[in-house]
Amino acid sequence: xPDPSLIRLLIRKLENFAxxxxxxxxxxxxxxxxxxxxxxxxxxxxxxxxxxxxxxxVSGFACRxxxxxxxxxxxxxxxxxxxMCDARVFIxxxxxxxxSTLAPSSVSVLPREAIIELTSKYPRLTRAFWWxxxxxxxxxxxxxxxxxxxxxxxxxAHLFCEVYVRLQSxxxxxxxxxxxxxxxxxxxxxxxxxxxxxxxxxxxLRRVGLVSMSSKALSIxxxxxxxxxxxxxxxxxHLEGDGLIRDRASHALLxx
Amino acid sequence: xPDPSLIRLLIRKLENFAxxxxxxxxxxxxxxxxxxxxxxxxxxxxxxxxxxxxxxxVSGFACRxxxxxxxxxxxxxxxxxxxMCDARVFIxxxxxxxxSTLAPSSVSVLPREAIIELTSKYPRLTRAFWWxxxxxxxxxxxxxxxxxxxxxxxxxAHLFCEVYVRLQSxxxxxxxxxxxxxxxxxxxxxxxxxxxxxxxxxxxLRRVGLVSMSSKALSIxxxxxxxxxxxxxxxxxHLEGDGLIRDRASHALLxx
DNA sequence: CGATCGTTTGAGTTTGATCAAATGTGGTGG
DNA sequence: CCACCACATTTGATCAAACTCAAACGATCG
Numbered sequence: 001x002p003d004p005s006l007i008r009l010l011i012r013k014l015e016n017f018a019x020x021x022x023x024x025x026x027x028x029x030x031x032x033x034x035x036x037x038x039x040x041x042x043x044x045x046x047x048x049x050x051x052x053x054x055x056x057x058v059s060g061f062a063c064r065x066x067x068x069x070x071x072x073x074x075x076x077x078x079x080x081x082x083x084m085c086d087a088r089v090f091i092x093x094x095x096x097x098x099x100s101t102l103a104p105s106s107v108s109v110l111p112r113e114a115i116i117e118l119t120s121k122y123p124r125l126t127r128a129f130w131w132x133x134x135x136x137x138x139x140x141x142x143x144x145x146x147x148x149x150x151x152x153x154x155x156x157a158h159l160f161c162e163v164y165v166r167l168q169s170x171x172x173x174x175x176x177x178x179x180x181x182x183x184x185x186x187x188x189x190x191x192x193x194x195x196x197x198x199x200x201x202x203x204x205l206r207r208v209g210l211v212s213m214s215s216k217a218l219s220i221x222x223x224x225x226x227x228x229x230x231x232x233x234x235x236x237x238h239l240e241g242d243g244l245i246r247d248r249a250s251h252a253l254l255x256x
Numbered sequence: 257x258p259d260p261s262l263i264r265l266l267i268r269k270l271e272n273f274a275x276x277x278x279x280x281x282x283x284x285x286x287x288x289x290x291x292x293x294x295x296x297x298x299x300x301x302x303x304x305x306x307x308x309x310x311x312x313x314v315s316g317f318a319c320r321x322x323x324x325x326x327x328x329x330x331x332x333x334x335x336x337x338x339x340m341c342d343a344r345v346f347i348x349x350x351x352x353x354x355x356s357t358l359a360p361s362s363v364s365v366l367p368r369e370a371i372i373e374l375t376s377k378y379p380r381l382t383r384a385f386w387w388x389x390x391x392x393x394x395x396x397x398x399x400x401x402x403x404x405x406x407x408x409x410x411x412x413a414h415l416f417c418e419v420y421v422r423l424q425s426x427x428x429x430x431x432x433x434x435x436x437x438x439x440x441x442x443x444x445x446x447x448x449x450x451x452x453x454x455x456x457x458x459x460x461l462r463r464v465g466l467v468s469m470s471s472k473a474l475s476i477x478x479x480x481x482x483x484x485x486x487x488x489x490x491x492x493x494h495l496e497g498d499g500l501i502r503d504r505a506s507h508a509l510l511x512x
Numbered sequence: 513c514g515a516t517c518g519t520t521t522g523a524g525t526t527t528g529a530t531c532a533a534a535t536g537t538g539g540t541g542g
Numbered sequence: 543c544c545a546c547c548a549c550a551t552t553t554g555a556t557c558a559a560a561c562t563c564a565a566a567c568g569a570t571c572g
Contacts, residue, residue, distance in 0.1 A: 066401050069487050074404040076397050091386060096394050096492045130347060138352050140396050141332050145322045147404050148330040148448035152560070183518065192404035194561050199520060215518080215569080231325050236352045408528070439550065450529050455552060471537080471550080 007032045007108055009082030009170045010056050014128040016169055016239050024122045031114035035106045044107060045099040053109040056084040060105020061181050066097045075190040082170040086133040103181035138236040147192045152201045155191045157230035160211055160218060169239050177219040263288045263364055265338030265426045266312050270384040272425055272495050280378045287370035291362045300363060301355040309365040312340040316361020317437050322353045331446040333396065338426040342389040359437035394492040403448045408457045411447045413486035416467055416474060425495050436474040
């Protein structure tokens with residue numbers, strides 16, 4: 001029987017790294033606030049504001065993004081179902097970027113106090129949160145490499161590989177593909193291309209038989225080919241649970 | 257009389273955020289291993305390896321970078337004097353990128369155990385380390401925006417602004433400029449342009465009277481102009497010490 | 513059934529890359 | 543001290559990737 005908890009995907013994701021005890025999972029579930037629905041393109045947290053909790057995406061699709069004064073926009077990260085923004089958000093007085101939904105989404109909030117409580121009581125949860133932020137940073141580095149060095153085709157392919165694998169890790173992908181409720185112009189802001197060029201790049205990926213993207217979903221026709229084209233190496237996602245040091249006592253920063 | 261400690265720049269930088277007590281500074285100084293000199297283009301820590309301590313750049317210039325299988329390279333961050341790689345490096349079993357010097361540098365290492373000890377004993381140091389990683393991440397986001405959205409001219413200008421302000425914060429800049437011991441081809445790998453185009457961009461920046469770059473130094477002729485061109489807003493560097501929540505008890509993750 | 517938003521396509525332009533070669537510079541060893 | 547070498551900078555000429563502008567076409571939704 002599947003875990004009925006609203007934040008079960010978060011738990012599932014965290015378990016990619018740490019085995020969590022029953023009481024830890026329960027505590028996490030109980031800490032989660034009610035799920036609130038958002039429409040597409042609503043802001044969860046705006047640049048300049050202060051976070052008072054950690055948002056967990058239950059379903060849907062959200063992103064971090066930054067805008068230049070003249071309107072140019074760069075999306076700097078995706079939040080997929082099961083993702084949470086990192087546990088340190090409320091150390092910063094003001095956000096330096098905005099978090100918004102891209103598609104209709106449900107979001108639960110772990111209040112500030114709950115995080116404090118959880119991390120005080122459950123070192124393994126603390127470690128899992130750490131892992132989460134480390135993976136997020138590794139993803140950010142990959143995006144920088146992609147946008148800096150990869151061609152348009154490779155760039156889009158790499159993004160698709162990443163999204164596909166990340167969704168797989170929470171059970172939201174099939175061998176045929178996954179959801180990707182993002183418009184081409186949002187894709188453009190993600191991979192730093194123009195909308196028109198994204199359109200042509202998608203056409204090319206379709207033509208060579210690797211993937212096709214309908215309005216809201218990604219069909220993977222040849223993952224091996226896609227992966228080769230993108231030079232995608234999933235190890236940076238640390239999904240095996242073996243990318244990290246498991247020894248509990250290894251680091252004081254982990255011990256609340 | 258100036259602080260003679262080898263890692264005084266790190267302390268100076270951390271004090272941009274947290275006032276450190278004398279015993280905290282002393283403990284930090286005593287924890288630092290001997291300073292080891294490196295030539296330019298030596299690796300401090302290679303992709304795939306595991307870190308066993310935190311490197312602190314005492315003098316010189318280093319960077320994080322990643323290479324694609326076919327040789328294309330992207331520099332994903334600079335380490336300036338006083339910078340340390342983040343305190344969590346040794347949670348990861350393997351580095352997902354390489355850290356190398358760009359110029360001859362001296363590097364001291366805070367051994368793993370010292371970090372554990374320091375963060376257990378001195379919450380304020382722990383907070384300062386946190387702040388360090390948060391700023392590093394904010395810088396990474398800015399680089400993504402730069403490379404994704406800014407033109408060549410803006411991109412180089414923004415990088416120069418950032419380096420200049422960061423060096424200022426540890427007292428290594430004058431009103432006239434600062435050191436920048438980086439070749440044009442390394443600059444190219446940083447801002448994701450070709451070497452030739454970096455050269456032309458520098459020429460243009462010189463022509464319009466904003467900055468000029470000799471082999472190893474940056475002369476700032478018009479910082480206000482440079483800043484306007486780059487749309488540079490230094491607040492993401494959180495150097496005022498007011499970008500963060502200072503309340504000591506606010507977050508369990510901070511209490512070792 | 514308009515209206516709005518997203519996708520697709522074409523044509524022309526721009527930015528920045530590539531290739532090639534000349535010029536400058538710093539260091540090293542004879 | 544000079545000759546030489548390796549490397550870095552600069553410049554020119556050409557090319558290609560990606561952008562812009564513009565318009566048509568297609569969905570989706572009150």
